Amino acid sequence: MNQNFLPKPLTRKFFQQPTLIMAKSLLGCLLIKETEEGTTSGFIVETEAYIGPEDRAAHSFGNRRTKRTEVMFGEAGYAYTYTMHTHCLLNVVSGELDKPEAILIRAVEPYSGIDLMFERRKIDKLKNLTSGPGKLTKAMGICMEDYGHPLFKQPLYIAEGYEPETISEGKRIGIHNTGEAKEYPWRFWVTGNQFVSK
Template identity: 35%
Template sequence: MAYQDFFTHRPTQEIAQDLLGRPLIYESPAGLVGGWIVETEAYLGQADNAAHAYQGHRSAANEALYGPPGTIYIYERRGLFMCDIAVQDAEVPQGVLLRGIQPIWGIDVMTENRDGRSLGELTNGPGKLFRAFGVRDKALNLQSLANAPLTILLADQWQSRPRQIGSSARVGVRSGGWHDRPYRFFVSGNQWVSKTPKRSWQDDQGWQDTAPTKLPTDILPGK
């Protein structure tokens, strides 16, 4: 499926939910890392008081949000790098924040990048996720998922299917008229969803069924 088709022609909230279970993979300098996306947040551009493009704000820092669908937007908070994906058509600055993955590929590399943290702590939050990937700068910013070393596999055969998709207010959005809108989406029962109690975890991590984990080389980033 083309990124143009996947990331346009439907609401950003729907796209954010459809990303759950899809593989996010990165051909890092230390080797391939990645996993199934388990948590996302939708940001709806100029009208959304929590969005970086609120009221039409535009600068060199957030220019990626105004790019074509599938453009990577990297930004830094408190020394950690996080990643949004621009959705909708160019000049419509809506995005989806990638908040967490279930680690599948390159767990040894991600563990080293996270200074030996336990498996459950590797990727359960947006800053943790991209530190686990080894992202320490904005080199990926403004690149496209279509040809960057970071990509999301969109073909349905690679998507693990959540049994139930949960939703809540977005994390850290505490004020403004949109602070309580349920634009955070997650795989219910998955332990790599951030800020969830251990009692909510499920043995099957909330999957109805899971996709293959062996990836053909011709669909890897940059191949």
């Protein structure tokens, strides 16, 4: 619980990087969520980029602007939460204003508040705690209420973490019937990390 590590929230400047560069820069950063029950945090170890107009797999494909994708057209650095079946997913909006780009946080490595995460997930294996986009949001208490929240301010924010030694890249997961979009190598993860989903 009481780490000596003082998280330094990322600055707006960090979010001004091109989407694909930022997807890699986010690896190793610390994602923090503060709630009444306690604070949970984890290092981001897996991300996926979704670049609107040219990406058939993105909700914003063809510049489709709806109530749901609205935040993606806004300024970078905001949270785009989205309900999928029985789960919630967390994205970081990237790209310039009016460019519907975002980065999906697919997995994190638990850092603090691990007891609370176990309580929420009701499982007993550390490895399954946050090794997936829907798992980590449940473990950290992230939901639709966080839609549009700036990720450089409490209670939900991203801070500087560590520098990953090696980064791998490959095809995205969980999308199909989207033509060649599923072939784009826009998934990035920390090489060898056991919390990366598969």
